[in-house]
Amino acid sequence: MTSIEHAPTPVPASPYRLALLDDHELIVDGLARWFTDFAADFTVVIRATSWMDLVRDPEFPVDLVLMDLQLGDTVSIESRIRACRAAGAKVIVVTAIDDEESRRRSLVAGAVGFVSKTLPADELVDYARRVMRGERVQRHQPAPRADSAIAGDPPDRHGVALSAAEEKALRYYAQGLSTVEVGRRMEVGYETAKTYLRRVREKYAKAGRPASRKAELIRRAAEDGYLE
Template structure:
């Protein structure tokens, strides 16, 4: 089985590589940015891609979109620090077969990989519980692009840097930020940045508009 591991932390990439070594006949490739992810995907044509949401120079959701555009049959497992429904929903919306929180036991990731290789979906128990328990609210209504912008704001990027990272016009990102503020009931960009920073390491779905 060929596996592509995309994460911006070497220790995480190495940890996943050691973990998947438990599977038979595994070959691994690595990447840490959305651009590298697409290049590595094209070069290696992996059976399964393991993809983090937090990447250098952009969002894993953007990398997922690029990979799926290149190959609609690509089998991707998102492996993220977020167990929130909003991110899991966006990943599934963009075509990810699996979603596993980094808080989940390691065997959840192995299960997701094996099932993805068979073309079967898998969500870890923690995230599945979020999906079952979380009521619909404003944060869940954010689109994939809006979540990307919110995530990058939380990483400390300016709107100009986000536009460059996503390869879109500044006005596009500014308009996206405006829509996010409207959905979250925020008036100023400073309030949006504060919200993004506060939710960067926590739970996006707590609170509401």
């Protein structure tokens, strides 16, 4: 990356909190330096080279995540995007695989942008800035989302054994659905869905893994493989 001159950019009262997720450390470090040097309206608070590093970081959730499409794990890009969105973070997918199908999958899952890694760093900064200002930078037609089939009781994961209904409620909730929407998907009432999620939180608490806040619950779901 070569330095270029930039016109001063107004800095918000509270800089946008940014996370960088790419399994190539050089890319993470390069982007971090660029944002630090040329984008005072952003603060890089997380540098992660794996999905688990991101969700386990105490600074998560953030305002915006720049996320690589392909990582060396089994969690799909859809699940990663939905988990970030559920926690309140916007997502821009930055990828070397700039094909229409990957773009469609990312945007349908809730990403606010999909850009190639060949995009110059200064243009990527400007793109991220426009996203955080609420400008419309991508248009797409939402497509129906296929729900994961869940059958049988799950194994005990890290001391937390969830029933099939509890796991299903957790999966939906971690994808960004509200408690009301979880109930509708499961074809149960709001109070029943709320009870399932309460039991999930209680089981994690008993295992010494707090999950009272939404971000914490999403982190537990990621740690235990419920976002596969």
